[in-house]
Amino acid sequence: MNKIEHIGIAVKSLDISIPLFEKLLNTNCYKTESVESEQVNTAFFNTGDNKIELVADLDNEASRGVINKFISKRGEGIHHIAFDVTDIEAEMKRLVAEGFVLLNEKPKKGADNKLVCFLHPKKTNGVLIELCQEIKT
Numbered sequence: 716m717n718k719i720e721h722i723g724i725a726v727k728s729l730d731i732s733i734p735l736f737e738k739l740l741n742t743n744c745y746k747t748e749s750v751e752s753e754q755v756n757t758a759f760f761n762t763g764d765n766k767i768e769l770v771a772d773l774d775n776e777a778s779r780g781v782i783n784k785f786i787s788k789r790g791e792g793i794h795h796i797a798f799d800v801t802d803i804e805a806e807m808k809r810l811v812a813e814g815f816v817l818l819n820e821k822p823k824k825g826a827d828n829k830l831v832c833f834l835h836p837k838k839t840n841g842v843l844i845e846l847c848q849e850i851k852t
Contacts, residue, residue: 716798716799716800716806716846717798717799717800717801718798718799719765719796719797719798719799720766720797720798720799720829720845720847721759721765721766721767721768721797721827721847722765722766722767722768722793722795722796722797723768723769723770723793723794723795723796723797723843723845724767724768724769724770724791724792724793724794725770725771725782725785725786725789725791725792725793725794726769726770726771726782726786726791727771727783727786727791728771729747729756729758729769729771732758732769732771733747733758733769736758736760736767736769737760740760740762740767742760742761742762743760744758744759744760745759745760745761746758746759746827747759748826748827749773750824750825750826751773752823752824752825753781753825754772754773754774754780754781755770755771755772755773755780755781755782756770756771756772756773757769757770757771757826757827759826759827766827768797768826768827770782770794782794794843795833795842795843795844795845796842796843796844796845797831797844797845797846797847798844798845798846798847799847799848799849800846800847800848801848802848803822803830803831803832803846803847803848804822806846807822807832807846810834814838815834815835815838815839816834816835816837816838817832817833817834817835818832818833818834818835819832819833822846822848824850825845825847827847828849828850828852829847829848829849829850830847830848830850831845831846831847831848832845832846833845833846834846
């Protein structure tokens with residue numbers, strides 16, 4: 716793993732949270748994006764060398780959405796930590812060999828031009844870990 720790629724924060728509403736984080740971080744949201752594979756809307760902020768990703772369900776009324784389920788159990792807040800990797804498939808194989816459990820067998824397209832894979836939090840001390848690899852064009 717190369718570095719922390721971003722920290723994901725679960726929010727109920729991007730409409731409410733984007734202005735709040737723009738004030739908090741003293742920077743504008745540089746990108747919003749819907750990620751169909753995860754059924755979420757995202758908003759990104761640069762803070763120096765780091766990024767913050769706000770994550771909300773695509774359908775704010777969907778109480779069954781993954782983010783709303785998370786919020787109903789834990790409240791709004793840190794949802795995941797994402798790590799940049801050079802070769803996501805090799806990293807997935809390495810982590811499985813080390814005993815970690817993947818939430819998806821193959822990388823899938825995520826937000827911000829990335830291939831992504833999540834690790835089950837039961838094997839990572841309750842922290843949802845995301846692996847991210849830049850999609851080369």
